[in-house]
Amino acid sequence: MQKVLIALSGMIVLTIILTIFYEQSREPVPLPYYNVEQNQQQEESNTPEEKEPLVPIKVNEEDTIGYSLQNDELQMTYDDGNTWTTVPVEKDLLFQGEYQGGETELIENSFILTENNAAFLYSEGGIKVICSQNQGETWEESIVDNGIPVIRFRKIEFMDDQFWYVILSNNRTMSQERSLIYISTNQGESWKSINMPNTTRLVADGGFVDEETGFMSYGTINPEAPDLFVTNNQGETWEQAVFNMPSQYDRVFVIARAPYKEEDHLALIMDQGPNGDYYQDGLIRAKFISTDNGHTWQFAEEVVPENEEMG
Amino acid sequence: MKKWAKWIGISLLLIATSLSVLQIGSLIVQSYYQAEYIDNRLLYIFNMIIAVSLAISLLLLLSFKKMGNSILVVITIMIISVNGYLMYQSNQKIENITSISPDMKQVFSLKKNTDKNEAVYYRSYYRILARPKEALPSSIATAGEIKWLADDIAVFTYEDNQKHIQQFVGTYGDRNDGLSYSYVGAQIHGQWKGENTEVTASSEGIMVVHHDDQHLFEWEQVHQYGTLAIVLTENNEAVWTIGLGDDFNFDQNTIDPPTGEIILYPAKLVDNKVIRLQYQGEAPLL
Known part of the structure; x- marks a missing residue:
């Protein structure tokens, strides 16, 4: 018991x-x-x-470099989103001008984000670039042009340390606008605008393949044929490029993209334009090559878009 | 051994054993159903009751030597003091504000985190267990009293950080079939009269005349709790609570006027008295 x-x-x-x-x-x-x-x-x-964790928008799928526009600020990461650096620019300024979108991603070509360079084009009174060459430790602001109010097309590219260029368009009324190219040879300290082709059509694309050879492609609304201008002297003179278009592609491939260097010649991709319906729902593109520094172009092949569903 | 001592000893032993089983059982239920004791101190109180009953029953049932008795007493005192201290300490961190309804069927329970001054309202289950229901809209700087306007309406008056008086109402029933939501404001439509006080609920809002003080609360200033009570506010501050009395009855499907009384309760931290009001008739057109 x-x-x-x-x-x-x-x-x-x-x-x-x-x-x-x-x-x-x-x-x-x-x-x-x-x-x-x-x-x-x-x-x-x-x-x-x-705050919510930031999800990087990758610049390159395989890369660890990305950016985020969450929480109303622009931040970038070099290690897949583990650490973030805030870019000292107001998010709204990145989207000033003619822009239709949700501001969830940066405007294509309006920024550079690589291992060595980070640069973002924005409007604040004029057109400015904020860039960093040490992954965001220090930032430098550079004024491209003080007197450009509302821009539509925008593109920034660094060819090398000695040749940066910015392509803009502004002052659009219906299907007319002004296009502009600015070049800096001193890493953004100063920018100079160069002579432009004599056209007021809407800018489709533009770019340089080397310091002297540049292109401007025009026509985004109902174009009937590609309208590409080429310069071999940094814009002093422009010449309209000639395309040898196979007859079955006439009025099919109409908008040239900026050419690029390939082996010993130049190449470019041509789109069908907004109304393109050449088979596969207008997704098929054409590749042209030029062996005379961009003056005449030969059709090379049809290009099936990567990573896109076949129709 | 005397017979009565034996019986007391056995019953105390039974009490201690069953309380222990209850304690273990409720802890299992708590972790399984995400519940807590309705008052965090209950666990320690149970422990102390168990310890005391067990000690007395052992003293009565077993004939220890003197040494044995002393050890038993010392152990018991130790258990009681540890539990007492922990109970005090736990109430410093989470302050329990608890009140039992007049008919002993409901428990109004708030647990206030004293670091943040935030309080959470708990809904009781089986009298001793509770689950968190909602956080109080404002923090509690000074707690006032809890008043049961009816067996199922508890009003808690407190002062928030901005020195505003607030009232929070816990309701535990209804006056209808309990199947549908109903609006207190619509149910008390009409004129009500009590001691030195008149309340008129009309489409304009609720007019309260207390002594010489007359004030109209528009419907935006009226916050309903459950289906039994409304709090009338002015500038983020509670002014009155109106609850439906235990005998209140109103059938929306007939034209009969409401019967029973409604209870007006002022928002004051001290000296707070309820005012009972009887139905006088339809609201005069303003």
């Missing part, structure tokens, strides 16, 4: 001790989900510290 009682008492005392440990280590029961959500929203409005 006595032994049973003492054993029972021992167990009860053990229970007491266990319950104390349980109570001391216990976390309070959280509020039901919908209430927690409400409270968090309230907290967020009070303290803007708790």
